[in-house]
Amino acid sequence: MTRIQFFSAALLALSTTACNQSKPAAQSPKIEVRGPEQDRLHTLDAFNLSIALKRAIFDLGYKCTRVEQAGFVGKYKNLDMWTAHCSEGRDWAIFAAPDGSVQARDCKDLAGSGVPQCVIKKRPKGSFDKVS
Numbered sequence: 001m002t003r004i005q006f007f008s009a010a011l012l013a014l015s016t017t018a019c020n021q022s023k024p025a026a027q028s029p030k031i032e033v034r035g036p037e038q039d040r041l042h043t044l045d046a047f048n049l050s051i052a053l054k055r056a057i058f059d060l061g062y063k064c065t066r067v068e069q070a071g072f073v074g075k076y077k078n079l080d081m082w083t084a085h086c087s088e089g090r091d092w093a094i095f096a097a098p099d100g101s102v103q104a105r106d107c108k109d110l111a112g113s114g115v116p117q118c119v120i121k122k123r124p125k126g127s128f129d130k131v132s
Helices: 003-019 036-043 046-059
Strands: 067-076 079-086 091-096 102-106
Touching: 036 079, 036 091, 046 067, 046 079, 046 091, 046 102
Parallel strands: none
Antiparallel strands: 067 079, 079 091, 091 102
């Protein structure tokens, strides 16, 4: 057996042996990016949360005369999801991003999209009608 044949046979043996040995995939740590605006919304009472959500809806060009109910829905990807029920009878999903930007969608449009439904999981303290 020549040297080349020997090394070829050795490499073939090593490569087939390595194929049967699988190493567990390395678990990469989950990194969560949050912004101060996201955290601030969680500290607001009901009255001030209604102002913040109403302004977000209004700034995006939609109408919401008065927020009657609102609360935190949960996290969706890297966004905090909130919901607001406006006096016009429309329910909104408001998404707050780590960079301070917001998006709003009519809750009716979320069905079948994979986005959580507009169900409040955490209500703010206080009243939506007057300052606490």
